[in-house]
Amino acid sequence: MIQEHDINYGTIFWYEICIKHTKFLPILDILSSRLFVEGATVMNYHVVQAFHAVGNGTLFTGQITWGNSYSGPISRFNWIYDCGSTSERVIDTQVKGLPLWFGAGGQDIDMLVLSHFDDDHVNGLETLLDNHVVKKLVLPYIEWAQSIRDISVMGQKGTSPSVALFQLNPARWLEIKNKENRIGEIVLVQGNGGPDDSGSEPGSNFPKDIDWIDDTFPENKMEDNEDDAKYDYEAADSVFMGLGYPMHHSAIKVTRINQEQSISNACKTFEFMFYNAEKSLQGLGLVEEIGGKICAKKSRVPLGKVKTEIENLIMGLGLDGDLRSLPANWRTQLKKCYEKHFGHTAKARNNISLCMYAGPVDTLPFMLCHRHSVMTKGLAILMTGDINLNSWVIDDMKQHFGSERWDNLGVIQVPHHGSRHCWHAGNTRHFMPAIFVQCATGTKHHPHDDVTRELTSHHACILNADRSTPVCIKYDYTYFPHKR
Template sequence: MAFRVNKCFHAVGNGTLFSGQIQNIQNSEVFNWLYDCGSTSLKTIGNILTNLPNWFQSHNTIDMLVISHFDNDHVNGLEILLKNFYVKKLVLPFTEWPQSIREISILGKKGITPSIALFQLNPAKWLQLNGFENRINEIVLVKGGENPNSDILESDNNLVDNPDLPIDSTTSVFFEFDTPVQKSTIKLLKINHFQSFKDSSGSFEFMFYNAEKSFSELGLIYEVGGKRFAKKSRQELSIVKADIEKTIISLGLDQHITNLPKDWRKKLKHCYEKHFGKTGEAKNNISLCMYAAPLDLNLQKSRYATLLTGDINLSSNVIDDMEAHLGINRWDSLGIVQVPHHGSQHSWTVGNTARFMPATFVQCATPTKLHPHSKVVTDLASYGARVRVANRQLPVAYSFLY
């Protein structure tokens, strides 16, 4: 054994901040990664991010930061994080720009702040406004969907060297404003979630799972003659995008995020619905999940793998798809499983516990009436599951050698 792994669900309560580090014992090299960086308490997430463990503070570089989705309690610590660390690779779920507009305009103040809204619409512009232009090296967008090439499953793909799908102006997740992400200093890649990759030592594997459906699958976009159109307005998507971008600029969301009109969400929602219709038809299951474990298949019985789930809705169908996506060897190695959405009943189906047993479950929540929900707690207890809770007082930390 030549590597030590330290992992921690930090004490942020309702939110998620998971840190991991792989230490090469022989040469002292490290690989640092984070999954999400937010909490419902800004004070809590701020204190923890500025006082990460010594084994993180001794290296001011995050090799990989994964954001599962853009709800405040999963990403509102990003600004504090970038003040203290340089991020080599920022991994985000591939989210079509109409879906981003829906999230920003519909979810209200509890969903996405103006600052995070701008970050989601154009991270290069957000970095520029906050003075962080040189704090992120590259952004990797992870797209779900069917496996485009079965050979990928057996390859040694690396996120940097093997981008899967090209970025183009029509399907881009971002708005341009006056700072196009594609023309910024940030390297921009898009991959399919079947592409796993390794840490710098080549001994540890990360694999993502994205259950998000496209707007075409949701019935809000249709195609004619190779061109795509919005369902309600029947205008070509390039025209729709230009109209929405004009609205964003008129509101000042691309520049003056601290001095927006009080009804800015309402105006953005109106523009969205003018083209795509009422929002109930656009519900989606957005949360980039991540599997992390040593690569050596001989270690499967040790159950060293961690599954991070964000706020994904773990319906039976999603679990079936996720299990098939990861494959039997990875699935049987799961030792730690994050209960999604802080134990919300809307992200958990009764009987889920049995699908992951004998793994240990981690609840990222400071107990409230609904988080974790009694139905989720009961389901976990009915199977005798081992459950640990990362609340605002106590983290859940563990380490191992391989």
């Protein structure tokens, strides 16, 4: 498989990550011989990952393959995190190359995660769906009023009308693009309101770690092949707008998970876990309860009525249509309506970007080192999108993922294309030793000198996926089912 990828993907440089714990070597020998005696399966897995060359933006792909050559066909799990770039030409070219990257069996994307709805993270989606079917689309759970605010108040720079419609109603967007049935299910990841960053800077006493997934609580785990999760009308209604074509009229199933639940690949040896720091409307003080009803803070109109009014406005503007008739001031009109109900909320900042941990589960921390290898603390990757990775968020994330996962991190995506507003002094030490990947074109602010300097001061390994060079990382791991 390694060779197949090397050939398919041309002459790129692979970084091989590995960890060395010599103290486990004798145990490995004993354990493996014992397992063979008992007839248990020791399975080998191969992981390839790439930050594609899209510059400012992110297109990250991963593939796990497993199976022994004598026991039948190789199994695969394909996933993508974000799919966009500030250059539409660049993202289109890269996305068109993905069938080659994934190889045979790569038309099915088992999971696509979109961190948030800025064009540079989403605008390759339409091209992606030309060649691929997405089984599970994972999105941050964002209440519809937050989305309206993002699009109308904050979105001038980042969100085009097409991406705005996709955010508000993916089913309608797919219908317009003639791509119904290209997405099977939408999984909304609900957070816990993010860190409490109202107080003072957090100190060194980190909160108690949560337990590594406990097998006695099977509901903590959502298997890839689990089909019995019910359509979540309430979540769909809180997140999406009807716009004459509600989500439940489409074939797309909408479900919700809490960020405590992880998603694992079919064979349970690799897990994905998310982190959503979004604050709710209530948490931001944008709504209040009046006479038993949740109402918009400023207008004091019940939220349901506000939603209908905004939906009618959007349909009147034609944002739900083919977008050609959209008036130039559509955003201003939307903003006016939003602020009439919720007020000027420049202060009510939110930190929305769905972060993702992805790494092997329950493996012995043992790897052989090869040429071109980089030593890291672990094999897992942390994808951060455009989150503002301040110390409150890092502490909250650390507590959320737990110490075992945190110690397994080997690759960190530097958030927001190396913006200095999202990476802070002291960040690097939380992750060392690791590979730090910046997804940036290489302009004045992306990556910013301050960020690069902070990383280099810790002698970190910094790689950059700009518009000409991808960053490709691979490793193997072995699963020992009876480790515990």
